[in-house]
Amino acid sequence: MLDLVIDARPAALSPGFEVKRILPYRLKRMLGPFIFMDHAGPVQVAPAQLSSLDVLPHPHIGLSTVSYLFGGQVTHRDSLGVEQIIRPGEVNWMTAGSGISHSERFEDPAALAGGALEMLQTWVALPEADEEAAPAFTNYQPEELPIFTEPGVWLRLIAGEAYGLRNAVRTHSPLFYAHVVLQPGARFGLPRGHSERGAYIAKGQVEVAGRRYGAGQLLVFGPQNDPVLLALEPCTLMLLGGEPLGERFIWWNFVSSRRERIEQAKADWQAGRIALPPNDNAEFVPLPTDKSRPAGSGSDPAPQALS
Structure with a gap:
């Protein structure tokens, strides 16, 4: 699965x-x-x-x-x-x-x-x-973001399209991103119609095809699978995916x-050609010393930012 x-x-x-x-x-x-x-x-x-x-x-x-x-x-x-x-x-x-x-x-x-x-x-x-x-x-x-509920399930669509929902968040390619809360015993499937799909378990445990997975794990599914996630305890999930863009x-x-x-x-x-925030320009993160592999062969140096 x-x-x-x-x-x-x-x-x-x-x-x-x-x-x-x-x-x-x-x-x-x-x-x-x-x-x-x-x-x-x-x-x-x-x-x-x-x-x-x-x-x-x-x-x-x-x-x-x-x-x-x-x-x-x-x-x-x-x-x-x-x-x-x-x-x-x-x-x-x-x-x-x-x-x-x-x-x-x-x-x-x-x-x-x-x-x-x-x-x-x-x-x-x-x-x-x-x-x-x-x-x-x-x-x-939050009021601009559609909510879906059914017994044991609460979902907010963050961006893209999923479960027949869409919102005004401007994206540049087909994708979905959703915040889901499941109560114990709730069953929930991933949205269809996307080539790549994943469920990140932020809190709790789920069961998929008889196996348990817990907080801090991202479960990745291809388009051929139709997984059902069973909540074993109160769970918070982030569902995400969409269409590949090619090598980056x-x-x-x-x-x-x-x-x-x-x-x-x-x-x-x-060289300072990317401007600093005008109301936060007294300090900044310098360019890391590049002792890693050539750009593009990996992700080193590790990203500095939260976003």
Whole structure:
């Protein structure tokens, strides 16, 4: 039934701030157009350590970032001049296109109360025709996102099309992304009509074809399978996938269909040709020292950003 099971690996974004990294994975670089996925939290730190979680201004090209919170809040600032407090249930979609920089700051001590801060960050690669699109950022409120319910099942469509639902979140290629909560004993299938599909278990345990899977695992299914997930306890799932876009190269926070474009982005960031956020420009993440393999042959250096 399953094509692959991906176990999340620990990745440090800053001192004291470790996340679960799901994508990219050596045996599965992308799932549909999704090329990156991090799960942060629940985070528990003292208020005095709040600033240690901050992700300083850093650049992106060739992708869209999607920020989605289960709890807490984060302040996004970018080189377009956007300043947006990101709250649970919203979709914050930033298209880097030809180049953007942004920061993510954890500025509200109340957002950490009781380990409340928890978020998912994904990157969606852009089709070749859109890789140099103008940068953009859009915040979508929860009331703009359709909800589906049935006994034991609650679903919010974050983006794309699935289960006969769609919303106004602007995407660049066929995909689906959904937040699902299952009660014990509930059965739920993945949406049909997509070439690549996955279910990330954020909380709880599910059973698929008689086998158990738990939190921190991404279950990957091809189009030929029609899996049913049985919740063994209260579960939170993120369902995602869509149509493949072809080969993409990833180095640090840059994604492109062309190796030479990543080299250009590296030079642009080092030379200051990608602007910093005007309201957060006192510090930034420098270009990593490249002692890794050539750009495109892997994902080293590891991405710095949550998004």
